[in-house]
Amino acid sequence: MACSLGIDISSLPQMLSELSHKTFIVSMHLIKLAKYFNYAYRQPMRSSMRSCRKVHFVIYDFIVIGAGMAGASAAFELAEDGKVLVIEAESQPGYHSTGRSAALFTRNYGTELVRNINALSEPFFRTPPESFTDCPLLSPRGALTISAPGEEAKLDAVLSLSTIQNPIIEMAVEDAIAMVSFLRPDRTSRAIYEVGVTDIQVASLLQSYLKGAKNRGANIITNAPIIALSHTNRVWNVSTGKNTYQAKTVINAAGAWADEIGALAGASHIGLVAKRRTAIIVDAPLDCDTDKLPCVDFANSEAYIKPEAGKLMVSPGDATPTPPQDVQPDEMDLAVLADWVERETLIPIRRISHSWAGLRSFVADENPVMGYDPIVPNFVWHAGQGGFGIMMAPALARALAAICLGHQLPADFTASGISATDLGVSRLL
Numbered sequence: 001m002a003c004s005l006g007i008d009i010s011s012l013p014q015m016l017s018e019l020s021h022k023t024f025i026v027s028m029h030l031i032k033l034a035k036y037f038n039y040a041y042r043q044p045m046r047s048s049m050r051s052c053r054k055v056h057f058v059i060y061d062f063i064v065i066g067a068g069m070a071g072a073s074a075a076f077e078l079a080e081d082g083k084v085l086v087i088e089a090e091s092q093p094g095y096h097s098t099g100r101s102a103a104l105f106t107r108n109y110g111t112e113l114v115r116n117i118n119a120l121s122e123p124f125f126r127t128p129p130e131s132f133t134d135c136p137l138l139s140p141r142g143a144l145t146i147s148a149p150g151e152e153a154k155l156d157a158v159l160s161l162s163t164i165q166n167p168i169i170e171m172a173v174e175d176a177i178a179m180v181s182f183l184r185p186d187r188t189s190r191a192i193y194e195v196g197v198t199d200i201q202v203a204s205l206l207q208s209y210l211k212g213a214k215n216r217g218a219n220i221i222t223n224a225p226i227i228a229l230s231h232t233n234r235v236w237n238v239s240t241g242k243n244t245y246q247a248k249t250v251i252n253a254a255g256a257w258a259d260e261i262g263a264l265a266g267a268s269h270i271g272l273v274a275k276r277r278t279a280i281i282v283d284a285p286l287d288c289d290t291d292k293l294p295c296v297d298f299a300n301s302e303a304y305i306k307p308e309a310g311k312l313m314v315s316p317g318d319a320t321p322t323p324p325q326d327v328q329p330d331e332m333d334l335a336v337l338a339d340w341v342e343r344e345t346l347i348p349i350r351r352i353s354h355s356w357a358g359l360r361s362f363v364a365d366e367n368p369v370m371g372y373d374p375i376v377p378n379f380v381w382h383a384g385q386g387g388f389g390i391m392m393a394p395a396l397a398r399a400l401a402a403i404c405l406g407h408q409l410p411a412d413f414t415a416s417g418i419s420a421t422d423l424g425v426s427r428l429l
């Protein structure tokens with residue numbers, strides 16, 4: 001029997017079995033060929049890839065540059081809605097400013113804008129999202145500010161910031177000296193106390209942000225300094241030399257290096273100045289219970305002393321402009337600081353058990369810089385955190401995510417009178 005194609009249907013089973021045998025033979029040849037090509041071409045390709053950059057073909061929604069507190073908190077918030085990659089130059093997140101802070105939450109610190117942002121961060125610190133952290137992020141500390149004779153009026157400015165929610169009270173000098181036994185009675189003429197100042201568990205906060213970001217699907221790579229950025233076909237190519245990663249949007253959270261990253265991207269120059277601050281750790285006098293001591297600010301200088309793991313951290317509150325680098329304390333600064341401690345307090349310095357310096361990076365108005373660059377597309381600044389980057393982090397990261405996702409600033413920002421322009425780059429140009 002013949003069908004319309006002229007094939008004898010009765011021979012069809014025979015033909016099919018021959019065909020499937022031929023198909024099998026052809027497939028085997030194809031597999032062999034594929035194996036040959038693999039061997040002949042992939043081997044040399046692999047070795048040439050060793051000397052070539054790898055381009056990763058995932059296009060992230062956001063690449064965050066820097067895994068300090070600014071970058072980590074931004075990654076956490078952004079990862080809720082987008083695919084995030086954090087790229088950190090150092091082997092450890094938090095190696096620079098974030099790991100060198102005094103770890104204080106002081107609502108009344110910084111410019112008016114900064115103080116407003118600090119206040120907006122407080123609810124997150126007090127009630128973080130469920131399973132964000134397994135320890136409290138804030139612990140009570142309190143801050144005493146004292147003046148030396150003749151400088152009593154300097155405390156009025158601090159006192160004027162007192163509010164019902166965050167009271168600052170005048171304290172009898174004798175009570176202040178009873179509270180802090182290392183104060184020199186002859187150098188203490190007036191004292192005020194702010195109960196709301198707390199310690200921040202900076203290491204836990206940073207790790208919780210990073211862990212939370214990972215749980216939301218973010219990738220984090222370290223040991224990967226970015227050396228080039230280019231924007232083509234609506235995609236950023238972010239190169240570490242070894243690898244190139246791609247994203248629709250880049251977040252510049254490079255701390256003291258933010259202007260350098262901006263320059264690589266051809267973005268605006270925000271005039272960031274990194275300022276070195278020095279700190280030492282010394283033994284507390286024997287009669288001092290460091291658990292109960294407040295932080296002590298000295299109004300006659302920028303210096304402050306705070307308990308740190310059973311000892312005392314002392315900083316002169318210096319702010320020396322310094323190029324971005326792995327900054328170290330200056331020997332002369334350490335000598336001057338030790339001399340200041342012995343003159344202004346009753347702390348005997350037998351030895352300095354540890355010293356360090358860190359960079360606090362400011363733009364001209366000392367407010368943070370957060371928002372899209374006006375020159376290059378989809379390049380977002382998250383810099384200029386100054387001496388308040390830890391305490392501002394929760395609120396600023398929320399605002400950054402809102403802006404990156406095309407929303408308005410969060411309602412609590414607008415209710416506090418903060419606009420995108422107050423934070424944005426254009427104010428600096």
Ligand SMILES: Cc1cc2nc3c(=O)[nH]c(=O)nc-3n(C[C@H](O)[C@H](O)[C@H](O)COP(=O)(O)OP(=O)(O)OC[C@H]3O[C@@H](n4cnc5c(N)ncnc54)[C@H](O)[C@@H]3O)c2cc1C
Nearest residue numbers: 066068069070089097098102104226255358388389390391
């Ligand atoms: C002595 C001192 C005391 C302080 N006390 C307080 C305080 O009590 N409370 C408070 O809130 N704040 C305090 N601060 C300020 C606070 O530490 C900073 O504002 C904050 O850490 C800034 O965080 P950041 O993420 O912007 O910067 P960083 O922590 O410096 O992070 C930036 C990251 O970017 C990375 N990076 C840079 N360039 C590249 C590149 N090319 N490629 C990849 N990665 C790159 C860096 O390696 C770095 O890890 C203090 C600072 C100092 C120095």
